[in-house]
Structures are given as C-alpha cells and as structure tokens.
Amino acid sequence: DNDEGALQAYDRATRYQPSYYEAWLARGVLLQRLGRYQGALQAYDRAVRLRSSDAQLWMRRGMVRLEMHKYGVAVKSCERAVGLQPGSTEAWCQYGYALEKLQNYTEAVRCYDRALQADRGQANLWFRKGMCLKHQWYDAAIASLDKALSLHGSYAPFWHGRGMVY
Numbered sequence: 001d002n003d004e005g006a007l008q009a010y011d012r013a014t015r016y017q018p019s020y021y022e023a024w025l026a027r028g029v030l031l032q033r034l035g036r037y038q039g040a041l042q043a044y045d046r047a048v049r050l051r052s053s054d055a056q057l058w059m060r061r062g063m064v065r066l067e068m069h070k071y072g073v074a075v076k077s078c079e080r081a082v083g084l085q086p087g088s089t090e091a092w093c094q095y096g097y098a099l100e101k102l103q104n105y106t107e108a109v110r111c112y113d114r115a116l117q118a119d120r121g122q123a124n125l126w127f128r129k130g131m132c133l134k135h136q137w138y139d140a141a142i143a144s145l146d147k148a149l150s151l152h153g154s155y156a157p158f159w160h161g162r163g164m165v166y
Contacts, residue, residue, distance in 0.1 A: 006030055014046075021050040025057060032060065037068050055085035062094055066101065074098040082111075089115045093125055096132075105132040123151035127158050134165045141165050 007030060013023035028043035044061040051057065062077035078095035085091055096111030112129040116122065130144030145162045152158060 003030060003034060019050055021047055024050065025060075028060060028064075032064055032067075035067075037064050040064050041068070053084060055081045055088060055091060058084065059088075059091055059094055062098060066094075066098060071098055071101040075102065082114075087118060089118045089122065089125075092118075093122075093128070096128060100128065100132055105135050108132045121151060123148045123155070123158070126151065127161055130165070131161055138165065 007027065010023045010027035010030070013020050014027065017023075024043050024047040028040045028047060031037070031040035031043060041061065041064045044057060044064065047054075047057055048061065058077050058081035062074045062081060065071070065074035065077060075095070075098045078091065078098045081091040082088065082095050092111045092115035096108040096115065099105075099108040099111060109129055109132045112125050112132070115125050116129070119125070126144050126148035130141045130148060133141035133144055142162070142165060145158065145165060148158050149155075149162065
C-alpha cells in the first residue's frame with residue numbers, strides 16, 4: 001500500500017488528461033482518507049466541474065467540508081446530493097448530520113426521517129435522530145434511542161447518548 005505512489009499516478013493521469021474525472025475522484029478519495037482535506041476538496045471541486053450530476057461526489061465533497069468544520073457549505077453539498085439522488089439513505093443521513101452540526105435540529109430530524117423511510121434498520125440513524133430530539137422532545141428522543149439500542153444494544157456510544165438524555 002503506497003499512498004504516495006498512488007497520488008503521483010493520479011497526478012500524472014490528470015496532467016496528461018485534465019478532464020479525466022475518475023482520476024480526480026480517486027485523488028480526492030485518497031487525500032480525504034489521508035486527512036489532507038484541502039487537497040481532497042480541490043480534487044473534488046475539479047471533478048464537480050467535469051461531472052456535476054454525480055450525487056456520490058457531492059456527498060464526498062460534503063464529508064470533506066464536515067471534516068473541515070465548514071458546516072454551512074457542507075449543507076449545500078449535501079443538499080445537492082439529495083437533489084440528485086433523493087432515494088439515497090446515505091445522502092439524507094449526511095445532510096441531517098450537517099444540519100445537526102449547525103444546530104438545526106428540526107431539519108436534521110426531517111432528514112433522518114427521510115433516510116429511515118428507506119432503511120428502518122439503521123441503528124445510527126435512530127441514534128442521530130434521538131440526539132437531535134433530546135433538545136425539545138424528551139419522550140421522542142428516548143423512543144428513538146431505544147430503537148437504536150434494540151438494533152445494536154452492545155454499542156456503548158448509544159448507551160452513552162441515552163444517558164445524556166436523562
């Protein structure tokens with residue numbers, strides 16, 4: 001596993017063919033995995049100019065913005081992703097998380113509910129929803145966290161979250 005070698009190869013691919021979308025995307029994924037978020041964002045921005053209709057790309061761009069604590073622009077990328085792929089559980093979850101980071105809990109819950117429409121078995125979605133609900137709706141928060149625990153009862157952070165609600 002030679003990350004720098006892979007990065008050099010992606011750099012050459014994009015130098016020889018600047019419109020090579022897959023190389024820009026792969027470069028962004030690698031840099032994101034390495035925690036080099038500014039470089040990842042630059043690669044994703046380049047890829048977006050080449051293929052703006054790729055919902056996965058917009059989700060990745062949103063994830064990088066979240067990692068950079070740029071929540072407002074993360075929301076915009078996530079919004080674009082759900083617009084392009086409204087049936088994506090992952091996109092709705094990420095959109096909800098970005099809104100949650102902005103403390104827009106009501107809208108975050110709506111996003112989590114939308115994701116749960118497609119996949120009711122995602123314990124993390126129930127957990128995130130419960131953590132948002134705790135700010136205004138105690139009983140609903142407990143119910144959501146209990147659902148998360150019913151799906152993954154041995155996961156300590158879910159128990160911790162439930163304790164935070166009490």
